[in-house]
Amino acid sequence: MTTSRYSESSITVLKGLEPVKERPGMYTRTENPTHICQEVIDNAADEALGGFATEIKVEIHEDGSLSVSDNGRGIPVGLHPTEGLPVVELVFTRLHAGGKFNKKDGDSAYAFSGGLHGVGVSVTNALSKRLEVTVKREGKIYRIVFAGGDVIEPLTEIGKCAIKNSGTEVRVWPNSQYFESPSYSIPELERLLRAKAVLLPGVTVSLMRPVKGQADKNTQTWHYPNGLKSYLADLISEAQEAVPVFSSENYISDGHDTDFSKGEGAAFALTWLEEGSSNNESYVNLIPTPLGGTHEAGLKQAVFQAVSNFINHHNLLPRGVKVQSDDVFSRVAFVLSARVLDPQFQGQTKDKLTNRDALKLVAAVSGDPLELWLNQNIETGKKIAELAIKQAQARMRSVKKIEKKKGSGVAVLPGKLTDCESEDIRENELFLVEGDSAGGSAKLARDKATQAILPLRGKVLNSFEVHQDQLFGNTEIHDIAVAIGVDPHNENDNPDLSGLRYGKIAILSDADVDGSHIQVLLLTLFYKHFPKLVSDGHIYVAQPPLFRVDVNAQGKSKPARKLYALDQAELDSILERLQKEGVKETAYSISRFKGLGEMNPDQLKDTTMHPDTRRLLQVKIPVTAHEQTQHIFTKLMGKGEAASRRAWMEAEGDTAEVDI
Structure with missing residues (x-):
């Protein structure tokens, strides 16, 4: 041998x-x-x-x-x-x-x-x-x-x-x-x-x-002499505009008085559509970002704030209606071009911007020009407000329809589930949180209107080879199934998803080896027993940071900052940036989170739960990768696969980046 x-x-x-x-x-x-x-x-x-x-x-x-x-x-x-x-x-x-x-x-x-x-x-x-x-x-x-x-x-x-x-x-x-x-x-x-x-x-x-x-x-x-305005007109040529196109270009002229550097800022053109849709486009330093990112979130925040202020100022909101960000932004067609001094992207293909400060930057330079335009064009502003209010009323009606569909025979929800107030699954999110202490922080950090928390005690059962009839013998799996409102099913089944209670189901575990193990166990559960949720794009993995860098105030113009790093590589990048800014090593401290429970609710909200600043990865299986995915799950989670696991670890072990 x-x-x-x-x-x-x-x-x-x-x-x-x-x-x-x-x-x-x-x-x-x-x-x-x-x-x-x-x-x-x-x-x-x-x-x-x-x-x-x-x-x-x-x-x-x-x-x-x-x-x-x-x-x-x-x-x-x-x-x-x-x-x-x-x-x-x-x-x-x-x-x-x-x-x-x-x-x-x-x-x-x-x-x-x-x-x-x-x-x-x-x-x-x-x-x-x-x-x-x-x-x-x-x-x-x-x-x-x-x-x-x-x-x-x-x-x-x-x-x-x-x-x-x-x-x-x-x-x-x-x-x-x-x-x-x-x-x-x-x-x-x-x-x-x-x-x-x-x-x-x-x-x-x-x-x-x-x-x-x-x-x-x-x-x-x-060759576009009129820039973004004429380009957006090209993009929406088929759609019907509700209001004229608005465009703005605003860059920081003096970086000494702000948190941003000279030359940073954004140019954008936007309008609202009566009918049809637009392929919205965003760019950072001319690089296309098809998956959006924090700069788009900044524009969305600025638009919502400006329209919301206009509605309140002119007292246009009917009684009992609450306008949300998506109600305002859902019919917006836009082109956005941001300039960021030190952009950070998700992956080398640069499809998505991840700088948290880009959200503040774009929101800061976009909000005032838009609000000024609305108040200078009252009729246009009222038309936009009317579209947003109609969208809010339609959303509220759809929630009532969802309530009527629910039968009286629904299983009793698990006692440890902290549910959200909204019943609209398009906006509802369930966080499956590792550990009770982390669950406590998450409950305080959540948006109680749309975010629900289900704390999980210990590690979930490896359900890869468990028959569906035996699944509910495990308390954690039973609670997950009841909370999401969908029964376990096989890949070729056509399950009833009318009882689904959340549009996003996010796995939230520690940023360490144990947390990764819990992630794999939960992904195994959804892959094997809830495949329709995976294929329909309902399953997500949250990415909490591993490090926090506390930077002391640098004079009156630069307040104290808290910077978060997902891993060692991102921490190195932050430290390099601080060094280039001239921040001394004595002026900042680095702390490492031992687990989610160690974060206070504000930190957890900013880094992991708030839609504008969190990192949430959608779990998808490419059409061409079904066979390969099945093979990997079998090798990693199958009970009779110890020999192939060992061979794989011997072959690939030197490529692993393990944080021990």
């Missing part, structure tokens, strides 16, 4: 761009090569955002390659002072090499940019068969060529040009082995380039691509 030896030679160290090739999905979207090309487009857009480029040209070639050119400053070609290599080579071959760091102290090449980590174009290079860079800079033309991330033609001067004729052209041949489909998504490219033109007034953006059977190429050009 042979056994695998675990010795010093078992440890593999991935160098250079090897980690990207080994796990491309960690760095980019792998459905097709569009996203790696977006990284190159984003770099050209950052040049335009800085005011150095007026044209961005994208061309798809017959051989499947794609080139992006701009008339910006051109990537520096001189030797890096410490690395001893040409800077253009470093940018394309080193992870975490870029010109977008050191923003606070003014040493960055870019004040505002979507790039954060210096990972972007080096990932593009790693996943390409070939990549050519041509740089025009200071009257000379340079060229460097890569293959699979390695230099195959060193940087060479290939010609001369006029001093004013500067810029960069990058041509990419994506390596199809890393992507599910080798074709670019033309609609995604068109949407991205059109948005860049909108967000960069005065910049012309074009896309050229071959047409089958024709010698001439198809060329599309975007």
